[in-house]
Amino acid sequence: MAAQVRAQGRVPAFTPKDERIEDLPEGPGRDETFGMCTACHGYKLVADQGMTRDKWDETLTWMTERHGMPDIQGTDRDLILDYLATHHPPKAPAGAGGFRNPFAPQ
Numbered sequence: 001m002a003a004q005v006r007a008q009g010r011v012p013a014f015t016p017k018d019e020r021i022e023d024l025p026e027g028p029g030r031d032e033t034f035g036m037c038t039a040c041h042g043y044k045l046v047a048d049q050g051m052t053r054d055k056w057d058e059t060l061t062w063m064t065e066r067h068g069m070p071d072i073q074g075t076d077r078d079l080i081l082d083y084l085a086t087h088h089p090p091k092a093p094a095g096a097g098g099f100r101n102p103f104a105p106q
């Protein structure tokens with residue numbers, strides 16, 4: 001169970017089952033983004049990144065072309081891109097204090 005893994009203080013590399021949607025920042029597109037991206041890997045892999053909307057767009061294309069993610073287009077893509085760009089924007093330089101990791105211990 002997730003709680004036990006956390007209690008041991010270990011964070012395995014790929015732990016989709018250990019992540020809950022409630023851990024993600026709230027906002028439009030959260031369900032869609034979490035559902036889509038955790039089909040293959042932990043959301044942490046996504047949350048560790050910080051990009052502009054354009055770069056997220058490229059990442060989605062890359063996931064589709066390279067890794068076989070469904071080719072999402074139209075409003076669904078907009079929803080996911082908006083979510084990613086809003087909650088995972090380019091990180092501030094280290095030390096500037098602008099970035100808050102949603103998975104960091106509270």
Ligand code: HEC
Pocket residue numbers: 033036037038039040041045046049059060063067068069070080084
């Ligand atoms: C069909 C499977 C699949 C889906 C769905 C998927 N990915 Fe991925 N993704 C991968 C694979 C495979 C990797 C490579 C993992 C590795 O580096 O070991 C990856 C890696 C990544 C990385 C890491 C890139 C890096 O530089 O390390 C990011 C960011 C990412 N995915 C974003 C997303 C986002 C955002 C979504 C949801 C919109 C998503 N992925 C959905 C398969 C998928």
